Amino acid sequence: MAATLFLRNSLLHNHPLSKSFSASPYSSKPHSYSIKAAKMLGSEITEEEETNVNEKKKVFVAGATGSTGKRIVDQLLAKGFEVKAGVRDLEKAKSILPDNPALQIVKADVTEGATKLAEVIGDDADAVICATGFRPSWDLLAPWKVDNFGTVNLVEACRKLGVNRFILISSILVNGAAMGQILNPAYIFLNVFGLTLIAKLQAEQYIRKSGINYTIIRPGGLRNDPPRGNIVMEPEDTLYEGSISRDQVAEVAAEALVIQESSYKVVEIVSRIEAPKRSFEDLFGCIKQQ
Template sequence: MKAFVAGATGETGRRIVKELVERNIPVRAMVRDLEQAKAILPDSVQLVVGDVLKPETLREAIGDSTVILCATGAKPSFNPSSPYKVDYEGTKNLVDVAKTKGIEHFVFVSSLCVSKLLHPLNLFWLILVWKKQAEEYIQKSGLVYTIVRPGGLKNEDNNSSVVMSSADTLFEGSIPRTKVAQVCVEALSQSTSRNKIVEIVAKEEAAKQSFEQLFIGVA
């Protein structure tokens, strides 16, 4: 297995890279700024320059990777087209190239509540709407996929247990980005994660379960 990470220098993406490295999985991390990436990511990571909004850069960037983890996301801005371009068009570009490269598994970091049109986050230029459109494009692509929908993201880890549920069943809660990264990487080795949407939060009172148990429990 060789993992390609899009959005590798983002808060969630860098934790995905770290989790892959800790499991001795070779990583190609796609970045736009090499110097910034060198300061953020582990030395063992192979850095490649590319941009999901420039599809001509993706084929070479993916290289000989066998799996893709996509943790891209539009940053808050005054540009109303940003969520459409990054969350939908960029993901679509990556999926299209992944199909031509024979990628074995595509893991996509989405968001809780993407099916709720009236959610407050959609005031940010319909960001959840475009994430949902990206999900649907992945589902129809023919690629083996796992779509991970985390609750509110926290930078600090905690000792709470991961709670995993099927699509459109969790509507509140939060989770540390480190645990999101663990779920994303674990999905690559769990056969029961394939072609599923999983919603995840962390709860202090929840019973601890193995990742195998968590994925099995999602329809």
């Protein structure tokens, strides 16, 4: 039953399926720095009124019109980030993404190479979130073009720009063979489409060797309905079944930008009715850094 649920939700998904900073790289709200203006009076320096200066962090989201990507955009905007949404179809994006002054929509195709992606991402990006996923077709190379080479292109674009924060939405069971799950129906099914999970796994390995501060998020079968139950977060190669609402995946991705403990980690997530509610600091903090 669990495997069937995973397969069904995975297909709906089209399946999207350096050490850690000494301080949290981002804040859940725009940064607010208190600056005291100083004025020289003779030999004395006097302090004037404090002035607040707000600085919003900008995040580039690849795959922003996907079922998970658009939810990530919503989460980031709600948390006060500026967002640059990378999409292949501008008209589609304008029809489904919110009208928000903090959102910029740009045309971006991860298969077109790192140099072009770097131009689109721009030199003002603080982080990149990859929520891309190939569209099922008869092209058996599609998973490699998008989920492998496309992700590698994004990583290389970050390196060109000096962007040192990268979050990838991957999938549980990407390392199913090493987990002894080679006969798991979900593992077999997802690899039928051009060895999708293997393509994702190799992209993960590239990220981990890149030197960029990464968080790799491996969700279970993705559901379009609202969250049911609380998030369960486990280390890599632990979960082989289960599902989770896309809303919760988007929330985990956005929180990863805020929480220091998410750096250099691979986490697997599902939701369970019986699971206790835990803070994201606790969830990420219980996973060992790679």
